[in-house]
Structure formats: C-alpha cells, structure tokens
Amino acid sequence: MLKFAANLSLLFAELPLPQRFAAAAAAGFPAVEIQFPYDYPADVLATAAQAAGVQVILINVPAGDLMQGGAGLAGHPARVAEFAAALPVALAYAQALGARMVNVLPGRLPAGVSRAQALVVLAANLARAADYFRPFGIRVLCEPINDLDMPGLLLRTADELAALLADGNCCDVGMQVDLYHMARMQQDIPALLRRYLPAIAHIQFADAPGRGEPGSGALPLAQYFALLGELGYTGWCAAEYRPTARTQDTLHWLSELA
Template identity: 75%
Template sequence: MRFAANLSMLFTELPLPQRFAATAQAGFAAVEIQFPYDVAAAELAAAATAAGVEVILINVPAGDLMQGGAGLAAQPRLQAEFAAALPQALAYAQALGVRMVNVLPGRLAEGVSRQQALATLAANLDAAADFFRPHGIRVVCEAINDIDMPGFLLRTADELAVLLATCNSRDIGMQIDLYHMARMQQDIPALLSKHLPAIAHVQFADAPGRGEPGSGELALRQYLQQLDALGYRGWCAAEYRPTRPTVETLAWLTTDAW
C-alpha cells in the first residue's frame, strides 16, 4: 500500500518547507498539500527535491472556503474567479511535479439554488479538466461532511457520483476521504466496492475526532485492506490532526501493521 502525508495537517510543528524532510525521515515517499500558495512554488519544489519525496496532489484555490465562505467552484457569479484560479494551480502543479489537483465544491451560497450550484460546479469541473488535461494532470473532486463544514454542497460519495455523471468529462476522479464518509454515517465497505472504478485518490483519519489511526472508532485497517484487495493502486493520504507531535502518531505506518 502506498501512504502519503498531508503536509497541511501533519508535521505542522515545522514550517511548511521543512516538513518535506521530516516526512521523508518518517518513512513517507509522497506528500500532498491542501493549499500551498502562501509559499513560493520554487521554495517548495526545492524542499521536495532535497527530501526525495513526490508531491502527488494539491487543491485548486478555493477563495474564502477555509474562512467559512462558499468558495469558488459552485457560485454562478464567480466563474471568472474560478477560471482565474486554474493557472495559479497549474503553475504550482508544474513546479512541484503534481499529477492530480482537487476541486473543492464549496458551500451552497446564499441566494443560489442547489440546482444552480450543481450546474455551475459541473461546468467548472469540465473547464478544469479541459484546462489541466493537456498538461497530464487529472482533476478530482471531493465530498465533505456537513457536520464539520455546514452547508457543504456534496456530502457523500453517492452525491459526488451523481454530480460527476452530469459532467461531459469522463476522466474526473472521485477523491474519497474515509473520515468524511464516516462522519456522514456512510457504509464505507459498501461505498468502496460501489465506487472503486471512479476512485482516484483516498484520504483517511480516524473518527469522530479526526486524529491518527487508533485514536477513534473507525476500522481503518479493514477499509484500507479492502481497497488493496479490490485492486486500488492509488495513494492513501494521511490527513489527520495528530493528537501528539506527529512523529509520535505514526505507529500505524509500520509495515507489519497492514
């Protein structure tokens, strides 16, 4: 199994450029970053190269989403702003060697119907796929629970699959976070079996606290072994909030644990 570390949540005891070396020392071969845009792409690329780790995924800029706003991808009035975010994401993706970018749907904006938001999101996903495809970069999209993020537009794997079926692009992948699906009380073994052909990227944390594996109630080992048995060959990214210094939460990473 291939495990990556989310540098936006792990090793946050260190500045972002220093997290690459710490990740490599801990035994990870790859990392992902939610929003790397506050640090120069060249600085991050140099740190990744020096550490010998691959950067597998970043998010497309999402406007005010992380500050509690609706974001960019599902707002009809902000399609120009979404389009303007794509070249910025491409610049970072190319500098870092990233081959996958995640478009976050965002929250349902005030004054926008759900139907309008979904239509806008589908159009923006198609635009993003067309934009990144010539560069060998795949677009994925993610459902997020609406307990942690009230008002989030897509909350389950089924909702995400229905939305992707309305897109013209057939190569947009599903990003499945086991933590978010558990918070929505989804049957995780069933959804993994149902949606495996479309799953391009997996993230995980324990629930309900979003800590490291073993800190909560999820059968993460079982779920990840199921993915392996089903033939999933993508990355599984640890995107949790460590309950202790990150290096003290990595017992799950040892080979014999899986």
C-alpha cells in the same frame, strides 16, 4: 501493498511547511500532498521536496474564502471568472511541484442560489478545469466533505459526487474520497469502496469522530485498507489527520497498517 502519503497541511505542522518534506521523508513517507501551498513560492517548496526526495502527488485548486467559512469559488454563479483565474495559479504550482492531480473543493451553497443552480455551475467548472489541465497530464479530482465539520457543503457523500460526475462533460474527473468525511456522514464505507473504486482516484483518511491518527477513534481503518488491497486499489492513501501529539509520536500505524 498500499502506498501511504502524508498530508503536509496537517502532519508535521509543528514545522514550517518547507521543512515538513524532510520530516515526512524521515518518517518513511515516499510521497506527500498539500491542501493549499500558495503561501510559499512554488520554487521554494519544489526545492524542499526535491532535497527530501519525496513526490508531491496532489494539491488543491485555490478555493477563495471557503476555508474561512465562505461559499468558495467552484459552485458560485457570480465567481465563475474567479474560478477560471484560479486554474493557472494551481497549474503553476502543480507543474513546479510535479503534482499529477489537483483537487477542486465543491464549495458551499451561496446565499440566494438554489442547490440545483449551484450544482450546474460546479459541474461546468469541473468540466472547464478538466479541459484546462488535461493537456498537461494533470487529472482533476473532486471531493465530498461532511457537512458537520463544514456546514452547507454542496457535495457531502460519494453518492452525491458520483451523481454529479455522471454528467458526460465530467466523465474524466476523478473521485477523491476521504474515509473520515464519509464516516462522519455515516456512510457504509466497505460498500462505498466496492461500488466506486473504479472511479476513485485518490483516498484520504483520519480516524473518526475526532479526525486524529489511526487508533485515536472508532474507525476500523485496518479493515478498510485490507479491503482496498483485496479490491486492487493502486492509488495513494494520504494521511490527512490532526495529530493528537507530535506527528512523529503518532505514526505507529504506518508500520502496523502498511
């Protein structure tokens, strides 16, 4: 049976972040993830998670100005020191929250830098992050993101990510695959899952094209989940969608798909 988690950066957003842990638990989620938890003290979030009895499975490493439209940190030759400085920040939160995975967003192509140069920097930063987190039992992931919602992204498909991770220095970096992003890039999702499942450490999902809850768009998510079950996927599937109504009113899929 698949395991479903709630992304607290998008779900239950009608509540302050510390209150979303209890809301997720009440809705039936045993685990949660957070994109960027850094606006709240780590101990405040850890206390809320523990009180709600939910497991925090993943957070993102700080990404600089990426979410504001900038190039971010991970693929920028002039921001290598900033990326290195983000790692202990992410570690402190991951340890406080008990997260065993951290995700590195690939960033946009910086002005004046070739894609080949940026990818070399990204690969080196991923290897550095993996080395940094490995002694703490925390795995580093990386995620391709569609360039329709976020133009200029360095990694847009699972194939592009897999090619980068083929570098021997990145061999223990896991793939994070968001079915929504791959659908937006018109990827063959069943073929993608069959090909890359051994390397996929974490899956996220939303319906497409609107990034709403399952059933709000055109993706056959139930079929994808059935395939994951057939393939023996044992990781988490995290709901990272923008609810079209109150989150509690969009959770029909949880009992239907689980």
